[in-house]
Amino acid sequence: METERTIGQALTKLNSIIQGLNYRSETLRIYGIAIANLTQFLKSSNESLHTEELLDKYVLAVHSKRYSKQYQESQLRVVFMIRELLARGDFDCKRNNCKHSISILDQSFRHSLEESIRYLGFEINKSRTRIYSQVIRRFCNMLSAEGITTFSEIDSALLNQTICSFAKTNPGSMNQVVTSLRRFLGFLHSKGLCAEYKLDSSVYRIPNRSKLIPCFTRMEVHKLLDCCNRQNEMDCRIRAVMMIAVTTGLRACDIATLKRRDIDWKNSTVTVRQHKTGRRINQPLLPETGNAIATYILHFRGDTDASVDEVFLQHCRKTVPIRGETIRSQFYRLCARAGIERKAGRGLHSLRRSTATWLSEINMDPHEIALFLGHSTFGSINRYIATNPEMARCSLGFEGIPLHSEVYHECT
16 A cells, blocks of 8 residues: 555656646646546555566556557656655656757857857857757867867868768768758858868768668558458547548658548549648549548547547547557557557558558659659658568669670689
């Protein structure tokens, strides 16, 4: 009973602290669910366990279930807060992975950064200001470590050395690093604080490491669809979601916000504005997909509330649209039920990659695939069709290439 009372008191205090913080409503909802889950686990657990053993048991239970990454992190974050409350009576409200702001050591350098932000107009865009500030703060501290006291002492060798240091720690964002440094040096030159330097992003850019993300095969997709019970509301809903994802290539966030007015039943088309790019795309609505959507609407959704136009609603609350995280979690549970192997990086979004791969297998032009998926740049399609095994046949051997020395020997 002591264990239950101790953790119960910590949960009550944690709930009151979180409610008093300036969090978004969505963040408060996620924490509320996590606290409710831990409370329910506490009531169903053995009271003779010690506090740490009980929390360790709950952590193992969270890891054993197929939760989404965001949902699992919220559960574990609440456990971390409870441990802090039990140990110290308080906890740090910041996220575990929150990076502390880098402070500029030299006061004059700090003044130049703030002046450059106002001069370049970055203060109106918080995202650009954050990226620019992080790069320039590190750059100024690197100068201070080299004994530089004024910007006029900067030379090309020091710039190259600094950029190489960035390349070791930020290999995937060198374009942003070089762009920020170029703008900062341009500002300093306009104020007469340093000489003019030309930085070319193509010279310093370190290409991102491309990771081969697996997609689903046709057999696996058919197995998932067959596993859905059409007489069950949640199965009928996830089946309609999967049909949309496979036949249109839409993302989970766009499917969750799909509205009834977006579907043109007469012309068999679906028109949506993509959440990621903001571009409107018009996709064909195949008969099988239309039937799956119509079955869900007619048998389970109904006209519960005329003000809610979203196609897919929550199971328990018929006036609240479904969320993208809910779709992903239900999809993971369906994969486990169908016996589909869970691979790293493969989820509901992989159905979009499967669509692109299948289109490439029928020799559709990559530009047309990019337009079909609604990509803003044609280069984005490369990661989607890289899983096509037929692409391996494009590789050429050394036969027919003239050799000027005895380098190539054919294996016998």
